Amino acid sequence: MKSASEYQKVCVIGLGYIGLPTASLLATKGFEVVGVDISQKVVNTINQGEIHIVEPDLDILVKSAVHSGNLSASLEPCEADVFIIAVPTPFKDGGPDHISGKKPDLSYIDSATKKISPYIKAGDLVILESTSPVGTTDEVVAKILKQAGHAIGENVFVSHCPERVLPGRILIELVENDRVVGGINEESTKVTVNFYERFVRGAVLATTAKTAEMVKLTENSSRDVQIAFANELSMICETENIDTWEVIELANRHPRVNILNPGPGVGGHCIAVDPWFIVDRSPEVSKLIRTAREVNDAKPEWVINRVVHCANKFKDPIIACLGLAFKADVDDLRESPAYNIAKEIQRKEIGRLIVCEPNLDDHCEFDLYELDDVIEQADIILLLVDHKIFNRCKASDLREKLVIDTRGIIR
Numbered sequence: 397m398k399s400a401s402e403y404q405k406v407c408v409i410g411l412g413y414i415g416l417p418t419a420s421l422l423a424t425k426g427f428e429v430v431g432v433d434i435s436q437k438v439v440n441t442i443n444q445g446e447i448h449i450v451e452p453d454l455d456i457l458v459k460s461a462v463h464s465g466n467l468s469a470s471l472e473p474c475e476a477d478v479f480i481i482a483v484p485t486p487f488k489d490g491g492p493d494h495i496s497g498k499k500p501d502l503s504y505i506d507s508a509t510k511k512i513s514p515y516i517k518a519g520d521l522v523i524l525e526s527t528s529p530v531g532t533t534d535e536v537v538a539k540i541l542k543q544a545g546h547a548i549g550e551n552v553f554v555s556h557c558p559e560r561v562l563p564g565r566i567l568i569e570l571v572e573n574d575r576v577v578g579g580i581n582e583e584s585t586k587v588t589v590n591f592y593e594r595f596v597r598g599a600v601l602a603t604t605a606k607t608a609e610m611v612k613l614t615e616n617s618s619r620d621v622q623i624a625f626a627n628e629l630s631m632i633c634e635t636e637n638i639d640t641w642e643v644i645e646l647a648n649r650h651p652r653v654n655i656l657n658p659g660p661g662v663g664g665h666c667i668a669v670d671p672w673f674i675v676d677r678s679p680e681v682s683k684l685i686r687t688a689r690e691v692n693d694a695k696p697e698w699v700i701n702r703v704v705h706c707a708n709k710f711k712d713p714i715i716a717c718l719g720l721a722f723k724a725d726v727d728d729l730r731e732s733p734a735y736n737i738a739k740e741i742q743r744k745e746i747g748r749l750i751v752c753e754p755n756l757d758d759h760c761e762f763d764l765y766e767l768d769d770v771i772e773q774a775d776i777i778l779l780l781v782d783h784k785i786f787n788r789c790k791a792s793d794l795r796e797k798l799v800i801d802t803r804g805i806i807r
């Protein structure tokens with residue numbers, strides 16, 4: 397094993413929402429970092445000191461990291477002391493099957509591991525940061541490297557360290573959050589803990605690879621189940637003609653009750669995806685987790701039915717969708733219920749659709765409008781995302797509109 401300070405050159409595979417902030421943070425902390433991506437456009441953008449994603453202060457960090465000479469981007473990996481894999485882990489296309497739900501797509505991890513394999517040498521550390529089904533670090537990453545002839549666990553160390561940052565606060569949370577580190581053996585855990593302790597201010601908590609994988613999936617599944625409760629409650633309250641938000645506010649005055657906020661569904665590449673990784677491996681004993689996924693996945697259709705109901709009151713309704721992103725104040729549309737609802741309104745031709753998404757300059761499927769324009773033009777206002785700017789919408793200004801507020805913004 398090398399000493400901690402010998403783990404100085406880092407190769408980060410995948411330069412998206414996780415990989416790029418991690419690479420630039422490490423570079424500004426004095427590590428020599430090469431970021432690798434399959435997209436030439438991403439590589440070019442970063443090498444110019446620019447960014448391709450929206451995240452507060454990331455532009456400043458990347459510029460300074462690139463200008464310092466500590467960060468460069470490339471299509472190809474290179475020799476390094478530490479390899480961090482931060483590639484996507486979506487599920488495979490197609491609906492859930494009856495037994496095991498949606499299937500994880502591990503092809504990105506597979507291909508990233510094969511790509512770094514020729515550059516790995518004795519003493520190196522490989523860290524899987526991508527959110528992964530239990531067993532992936534051992535059964536995919538370590539296995540591929542072993543098959544390529546590396547002495548895994550002996551002089552090449554392999555660990556999982558899941559990322560738990562919140563988009564919009566990534567640069568703060570990368571440093572401040574506690575991290576869970578699990579190696580495929582004790583040596584791997586030790587080397588990995590030493591590495592993170594050099595730039596993380598939160599606690600670095602040691603465990604096994606499988607436990608670390610399960611911890612991350614548990615965090616997101618727990619949120620999903622709690623949001624499913626809020627979403628189910630919102631549908632019950634609407635059926636009963638009761639204000640959901642008032643019910644939640646009053647119920648939460650109980651000292652041991654804390655109901656989350658409902659919404660148009662659950663989106664993003666984490667909470668809407670990761671619970672399936674548990675269901676896929678343990679279908680017989682993950683019934684609640686699966687049902688929660690199904691409740692949350694069904695909520696967009698409920699919202700669309702409400703839009704149809706309102707639209708029937710007009711001859712040629714103009715429907716304004718406020719927000720496309722999967723959550724507040726980000727530009728990320730992955731698995732976004734808001735985006736899927738807007739698309740469905742368009743596909744079903746329920747009315748003329750106008751969209752306001754303040755975090756995007758343009759969109760290939762929708763014409764985007766300013767907030768004031770959509771409010772002025774629309775007959776039906778469909779609030780889908782609680783972006784800060786939408787707090788400007790006051791009930792008193794929308795008296796002549798039909799408002800469907802899935803986020804409880806307009807009170």
Ligand SMILES: NC(=O)c1ccc[n+]([C@@H]2O[C@H](COP(=O)([O-])OP(=O)(O)OC[C@H]3O[C@@H](n4cnc5c(N)ncnc54)[C@H](O)[C@@H]3O)[C@@H](O)[C@H]2O)c1
Binds near residue numbers: 412666
């Ligand atoms: N974004 C988040 O907030 C967040 C939070 C926690 C965990 N995660 C997890 O982190 C992982 C990465 O997520 P992300 O949001 O950064 O994804 P992303 O899509 O923003 O970025 C992934 C990048 O990897 C690149 N890529 C794909 N295959 C590659 C390969 N073989 N070699 C090199 N580059 C490759 C893509 O071009 C892309 O730029 C996922 O497992 C995700 O679930 C994300």
